[in-house]
Each structure stands twice: as structure tokens, then as C-alpha cells.
Amino acid sequence: MARVLIRGGRVIDPAVERDERADVLIEDGRIAAVDASIDARDAEMVDASGCWVTPGFIDLHAHLREPGQEYKEDIASGGSAGAAGGFTSICCMANTDPVNDDPSVTEYILDRARNESPVKILPVAAATKGLKGEIMTEMAALVEAGAVAFSDDGRTIMDSDMQRRVLEYSKMVGRPISVHAEDLSLVRDGVVNEGPVSTKLGLPGNPAAAETINVSRDVHLAEITGGHLHVGHVSTGGAVALIREARARGIHVTGEVTPHHLTLTDAETMGYDTNTKMAPPLRGPADVEACIVGLADGTLDAIATDHAPHAVHEKEVEFTEAPPGVLGLETALPVVLQLVRDGRLTPMQLIAALTFRPAKVFQLETGRLTRGAPADVAIFDPERRWTYDTTKGYSKSRNSPWNGKEMIGRVVTTLVDGEVVFHVDRGVLHP
Amino acid sequence: MMGRGLLGIEDLDRDDIELILDTAQHMKEVGEREVKKVPTLRGRTIINLFFESSTRTRTSFEIAGKRLSADVVNFSPSSSSLSKSESILDTAKTLDAMDPDAVVVRHQVAGVPKRIADVLDAPVINAGDGAHEHPTQALLDLMTVVENKGRVDGLTVTIVGDIAHSRVARSNVYAFTKMGAEVRVAGPPTMMPVEVESLGVKAFTSLREALDGADVVMALRIQRERLSGSMLPSVREYNATFGIDRAKMRFAKDDAIVMHPGPVNRGVELSHDLTDDRPSVILDQVRNGVAMRMAVLYLLAGRKRSRNEEAS
Numbered sequence: 001m002a003r004v005l006i007r008g009g010r011v012i013d014p015a016v017e018r019d020e021r022a023d024v025l026i027e028d029g030r031i032a033a034v035d036a037s038i039d040a041r042d043a044e045m046v047d048a049s050g051c052w053v054t055p056g057f058i059d060l061h062a063h064l065r066e067p068g069q070e071y072k073e074d075i076a077s078g079g080s081a082g083a084a085g086g087f088t089s090i091c092c093m094a095n096t097d098p099v100n101d102d103p104s105v106t107e108y109i110l111d112r113a114r115n116e117s118p119v120k121i122l123p124v125a126a127a128t129k130g131l132k133g134e135i136m137t138e139m140a141a142l143v144e145a146g147a148v149a150f151s152d153d154g155r156t157i158m159d160s161d162m163q164r165r166v167l168e169y170s171k172m173v174g175r176p177i178s179v180h181a182e183d184l185s186l187v188r189d190g191v192v193n194e195g196p197v198s199t200k201l202g203l204p205g206n207p208a209a210a211e212t213i214n215v216s217r218d219v220h221l222a223e224i225t226g227g228h229l230h231v232g233h234v235s236t237g238g239a240v241a242l243i244r245e246a247r248a249r250g251i252h253v254t255g256e257v258t259p260h261h262l263t264l265t266d267a268e269t270m271g272y273d274t275n276t277k278m279a280p281p282l283r284g285p286a287d288v289e290a291c292i293v294g295l296a297d298g299t300l301d302a303i304a305t306d307h308a309p310h311a312v313h314e315k316e317v318e319f320t321e322a323p324p325g326v327l328g329l330e331t332a333l334p335v336v337l338q339l340v341r342d343g344r345l346t347p348m349q350l351i352a353a354l355t356f357r358p359a360k361v362f363q364l365e366t367g368r369l370t371r372g373a374p375a376d377v378a379i380f381d382p383e384r385r386w387t388y389d390t391t392k393g394y395s396k397s398r399n400s401p402w403n404g405k406e407m408i409g410r411v412v413t414t415l416v417d418g419e420v421v422f423h424v425d426r427g428v429l430h431p
Numbered sequence: 432m433m434g435r436g437l438l439g440i441e442d443l444d445r446d447d448i449e450l451i452l453d454t455a456q457h458m459k460e461v462g463e464r465e466v467k468k469v470p471t472l473r474g475r476t477i478i479n480l481f482f483e484s485s486t487r488t489r490t491s492f493e494i495a496g497k498r499l500s501a502d503v504v505n506f507s508p509s510s511s512s513l514s515k516s517e518s519i520l521d522t523a524k525t526l527d528a529m530d531p532d533a534v535v536v537r538h539q540v541a542g543v544p545k546r547i548a549d550v551l552d553a554p555v556i557n558a559g560d561g562a563h564e565h566p567t568q569a570l571l572d573l574m575t576v577v578e579n580k581g582r583v584d585g586l587t588v589t590i591v592g593d594i595a596h597s598r599v600a601r602s603n604v605y606a607f608t609k610m611g612a613e614v615r616v617a618g619p620p621t622m623m624p625v626e627v628e629s630l631g632v633k634a635f636t637s638l639r640e641a642l643d644g645a646d647v648v649m650a651l652r653i654q655r656e657r658l659s660g661s662m663l664p665s666v667r668e669y670n671a672t673f674g675i676d677r678a679k680m681r682f683a684k685d686d687a688i689v690m691h692p693g694p695v696n697r698g699v700e701l702s703h704d705l706t707d708d709r710p711s712v713i714l715d716q717v718r719n720g721v722a723m724r725m726a727v728l729y730l731l732a733g734r735k736r737s738r739n740e741e742a743s
Binding site: 170194195196198199200201202206237272317318319321 | 441464516519520521538540541542543545546560561562563564601624625626627630631
């Protein structure tokens with residue numbers, strides 16, 4: 001029986017509201033015990049002193065680019081980036097080439113993941129064929145193949161009837177519809193948040209209303225259909241308020257927010273750095289504040305990275321032409337730990353948003369350290385300082401606004417099913 | 432403070448602007464000679480890198496460089512990276528490897544001169560980027576106002592038209608407010624950038640109120656494609672509400688001047704007669720444009736070599 005003992009760390013497990021110094025015993029890839037002091041001399045020892053020991057992080061929203069855009073990222077590099085960032089499950093979006101709108105693509109991704117990825121890869125399938133918003137995908141077959149949710153992310157289903165039907169039909173398979181909520185007819189050519197910054201920069205603005213209009217529509221559609229609406233990368237106070245109100249009315253709505261929308265404002269774009277171009281865009285301080293409050297009060301369930309690798313040559317173009325999106329997997333933890341240092345989130349709230357709560361949104365059995373759960377574990381030193389250098393990261397791409405910045409908090413060890421898949425000194429250890 | 436290049440008026444302080452204006456006055460004198468050429472920049476190379484076509488501005492920079500005896504090379508990539516031919520930064524790095532003393536950049540997208548400046552050794556002069564800035568235009572406008580009014584401090588300057596899409600408006604807002612003028616902007620609400628007052632101006636949707644007591648009236652060019660659609664219903668309505676003619680000029684001060692960065696859509700932004708004659712100073716602006724660009728090139732392209740010499 002393979003046994004691993006994680007010793008001496010501060011164990012934070014939101015599933016049972018545990019926050020105390022404890023040892024964690026793993027047997028055959030599952031959590032066997034968590035206790036103040038466990039004696040298991042035959043077990044492989046993992047020293048966690050000075051570290052927090054938490055469930056492995058779960059990213060509900062990442063772009064791993066395989067199949068089709070392996071020059072940006074692939075399942076091996078994206079999975080490795082995740083392992084280095086403490087993520088043990090990565091839900092990968094369907095906007096690959098070909099689009100993951102067919103069970104054969106879902107199976108291909110899972111097959112590649114088994115052979116190439118140190119962490120679990122959970123495919124999110126397209127909600128409509130080719131992400132075109134015209135014909136819905138074979139949701140039953142896709143779930144059978146392993147899809148955990150549906151999303152046309154990157155695109156928005158602008159036809160309200162189509163969106164309604166997708167939410168309705170997905171009830172049959174009991175899986176959420178994750179939406180990229182932007183009214184594209186209002187976004188038009190907008191590339192930065194509409195406000196004083198867009199006025200100064202002279203770049204076309206994307207108003208916050210583009211998001212709130214679409215979230216409002218989708219909330220109403222979730223209400224009349226009873227489907228599970230999951231709002232991806234919430235960026236505005238208006239959307240937070242809509243989700244809060246919808247949840248209060250019992251509508252099945254969940255939401256996620258990215259590390260960048262929690263910590264960066266549109267002021268970052270003042271130098272025209274295309275690595276600050278996201279969709280939705282970085283917003284003003286009031287929206288950032290509302291997102292933090294929404295995460296703290298539970299309106300938003302999860303921190304999701306929206307890890308979106310793009311090649312250097314794709315980003316080294318005019319701001320209006322650059323593809324939106326930034327890397328997230330390797331920097332998420334230190335970036336959001338700032339919210340704990342600033343007293344905006346408790347450690348429990350933060351870890352819940354990275355583990356237990358996203359697991360609930362996508363109905364995963366992971367995200368907890370309770371007995372019998374898969375032994376997916378992140379061990380990190382919340383004080384350790386390091387400088388993020390994209391050229392030394394695991395991602396194939398470099399598009400990060402945090403490149404060259406000092407980070408506080410570093411993952412030391414990541415375990416998946418009880419196996420060490422990353423150690424800060426040894427790097428990613430392939431399965 | 433003025434940096435190595437000139438990317439925008441926003442980066443300048445009042446002393447920088449006064450230095451440039453003084454220098455331009457000297458340069459203007461060169462243009463009034465029979466032989467309009469001085470050896471100041473002899474042996475220096477200036478590249479006009481114009482991604483967006485602009486005969487007027489490019490010609491103005493070219494004449495300015497030639498009057499200073501610089502070798503001026505015009506490079507107009509037929510297309511931007513939209514066509515996936517070569518990225519703007521690759522183009523810029525390629526040109527930089529040819530060791531120019533200054534690169535003058537015009538691009539239809541805001542921020543491109545800044546990104547190019549970030550990777551170039553040579554100083555970059557912004558000749559207009561999207562709806563961001565057009566600093567030499569604002570400087571020549573300041574020069575023209577000083578010539579006509581004797582000062583900028585305390586004047587009221589009204590900028591009329593499509594403020595949202597105008598780099599000329601932004602640069603002039605910075606330029607005139609830094610030099611002590613009160614700046615007003617007027618135009619249809621669809622052409623007003625959001626929170627425009629954050630730039631330090633007063634915004635009007637009534638032309639009459641905006642012109643009340645104005646010393647300088649600056650009409651902006653409206654792009655033809657925006658004259659009818661989601662921004663404006665028609666040319667006729669725009670001309671009726673924001674087109675400047677002699678009747679509307681009566682709301683401004685008696686001695687107010689009329690400016691326009693050109694080219695004028697006659698009968699749209701300005702009435703025909705107002706375009707050609709006083710109080711219009713449009714041709715003064717063009718004339719001063721050459722002197723101003725000579726001044727900017729002198730101040731920036733003259734620098735690089737001396738820095739290299741210091742290093743060696």
C-alpha cells in the first residue's frame with residue numbers, strides 16, 4: 001500500500017472548515033486521515049513545515065489550445081504550468097481547432113491528458129457546434145465522453161432563443177452552461193474598459209454595460225429554464241449585483257472571477273501593453289472592489305484563471321489587433337494571496353474559492369481533504385518571495401502582465417492522486 | 432519632462448513646451464529666407480514611418496527635415512500587421528538597425544508609437560496615433576495662437592466636432608490647458624468620449640454656449656464614414672448644429688480666430704468663406720507646421736549622436 005505523510009503544515013480544508021496545524025496521510029491515492037499528529041514511519045514523508053496544505057486548486061476556466069494551436073500551449077505545457085501553480089484539475093475550454101464540439105475531440109483531449117499532463121484535465125465542451133451559436137452540441141454524448149460543462153467561451157451566444165434552449169437542454173445531463181457574457185453588439189470594436197482610461201488612451205471602449213446586459217439576459221433565461229448558468233470571468237459590479245440578486249431568488253446561477261479582475265485595474269493598460277488586454281477588459285477600481293466583495297460574500301463561487309496563452313508574435317501587434325487574454329496558472333496563487341494579506345479575504349475564503357467551491361460548481365469529487373477523497377493536494381509557502389519570469393515558466397507563451405514582478409507565495413509541492421507531480425526544486429515530475 | 436522622443440503632449444511640462452515654441456520661432460525665420468536650408472542636421476537620417484497615409488503631415492515632416500539638411504527617408508508600409516506580413520515591431524527594429532537619428536511614426540491605432548519607442552534606440556516622434564495624440568499638431572496650433580493672440584494664458588479655446596475619435600483634440604486639450612487656457616469641447620454626445628471632463632475640459636452639447644466668449648474656435652475634421660450612421664443622422668444636421676459659419680462666430684469674441692487641422696470638409700465643419708479668409712488662420716497653421724517640425728527634429732534628432740559620442 002503506497003502511503004504518503006504530509007507533515008507539519010497548516011491544513012486548510014474548506015469542505016470541513018478545518019484550519020489547523022495537522023498531518024495528512026494518503027493511502028493509495030486517497031486521503032486516509034488528517035490529524036494533529038500521525039505516526040506513519042513506513043510512509044513517504046513530505047515536509048510541509050512553514051507551509052499551507054490545501055486541496056489542489058481547481059481551475060474552471062483555462063485555454064490549453066490543444067488540439068490545433070499547440071504553438072501557444074498544449075496539454076503537456078498547460079498541465080505542467082498548472083502543476084507548478086498548485087492546480088490539480090484544469091477545466092479546458094472548447095475553443096480549440098477543431099472545436100471540442102464532438103465526443104471524438106473530448107476523447108482525444110482526455111487521451112492526451114492521460115499521457116502528457118501531470119494534472120487532471122477536464123474538458124469543457126462547446127455548447128453549440130463550431131461555437132457558432134446555431135446548432136447545439138450532442139450534450140449527452142459529450143458528457144458520456146467526459147465533458148464536465150458546456151461553454152462557447154470566447155464567443156457569446158447572442159441569439160437569446162439559442163441560449164435559452166442550451167440552458168434548457170443541459171438540464172437533461174445536469175451540467176452547467178458556462179458563459180462568456182458580453183453583448184457583442186455593444187462591445188463592437190471596444191478593446192479597453194470604457195471610462196477615463198479609454199478616453200485618455202484614445203482606444204475604443206468596451207462598456208461595463210455590455211457585460212451586465214448579457215448577464216441580465218442569461219439570469220432571466222436561467223430563471224425560466226431552470227438550467228444551471230455559470231457566469232465566466234465576471235468583471236463588473238453590475239454583474240455581481242445581478243448574480244447576487246438572482247441567487248437570492250433561488251435561480252441556479254454560479255460565478256467565477258479571475259485573478260486579474262480581482263487585482264488589476266484598467267490603469268494597467270496606460271502603456272498600451274497588449275499583455276493587459278483581456279476579454280472582458282480590466283475595469284475601474286469600483287468594479288474590482290465589487291468583484292472582491294462578491295467573492296468574499298459568496299456571490300461568486302470560484303477564482304478561475306482564464307489562462308489564455310498567445311504567442312509573442314500574436315501579442316506584438318497593435319493593441320486593437322492583439323488577441324485578448326493572459327497567462328494565469330503559474331501566478332494565480334501569489335496574485336490572489338494579496339487579498340488575504342490585505343485583509344479582504346480570510347485564508348478559508350480564498351482556499352474555498354480555489355478548491356471546494358469550484359468543485360461544487362462543476363460537481364467534482366475533488367477539492368477537499370476529507371477521508372476517501374482523491375489525494376489532490378497543494379502545499380505552498382505563503383511568504384516565499386520569487387520573481388516571475390515567463391521565459392522560465394512552463395507555459396509555452398509569455399503573455400503575462402506579471403512578468404518580471406515580485407510574487408509573494410509559492411507552491412512547493414503539488415500532489416495528484418497521492419503522487420508528487422511538482423516540487424519547487426525538482427520541477428514538474430511527469431506521471 | 433520631455434523624454435528622448437515626443438510621444439504626446441501629456442508627457443510635456445510647460446517649460447518643455449516653451450522651449451519648443453521658442454525654437455520653432457527661430458526655425459520659422461529659416462523658412463522665410465531665400466535659401467531655406469541650414470546645415471544643422473547634415474549627415475543625420477530621419478525616417479518617416481507612416482503606416483497610415485497622410486500626405487500633408489508626411490510632407491510637412493519631410494520639408495522640415497530637408498530644411499535642416501537631414502536625409503529624410505519615407506517608409507510607408509502598405510499595410511499594418513493586419514495583413515500578417517510583418518509585425519510593427521519587426522518593421523521598427525529593422526529600420527532601427529539602419530541607425531536613423533529619428534523615426535517619425537504615424538499609425539491608425541493608438542499606442543503604436545509608444546510601443547515602437549519602447550524597442551527603438553532612435554528617438555520616436557509621434558505624427559499621430561489613432562485617437563490618442565498628435566503632438567506636433569497641437570504645438571503648431573499653440574504657435575499659431577501665440578502669433579495671433581500674443582499669448583495663450585487666459586484665453587478661451589473651444590474645440591468643436593468629433594472629440595471621441597480625435598487625436599488632435601486630445602493633444603490640444605493637454606497643450607492649451609498646460610499653457611493656461613480654458614479649454615471647452617463641443618460636439619454631439621455620440622462624439623464625446625466618456626468622462627471627457629477628466630481631461631480637464633468643460634464639455635458642451637450647445638455650440639452657442641461653447642462659443643460664448645471664445646478667443647479661439649477650433650473645428651475638427653469629421654471622417655466621412657461617421658457622418659451618417661450610429662454617430663450622426665446626416666451631414667445636414669451636423670452642419671446645422673456644429674458647423675461653423677460667420678453667423679455662429681458671432682457668439683464668440685469679436686476678434687476670435689478659427690482653426691482647423693485640415694483637410695477641411697468644406698460645408699461640413701466650416702462654411703466655404705470661413706475656410707479661406709479671416710478670421711480663419713488655417714494656412715498659418717500649415718506654415719507653422721513646417722517650422723514646428725523643424726524645431727522638434729532639431730531638438731530630438733540632433734541629440735542621439737552626441738550621446739553616442741559621450742559613450743565612446
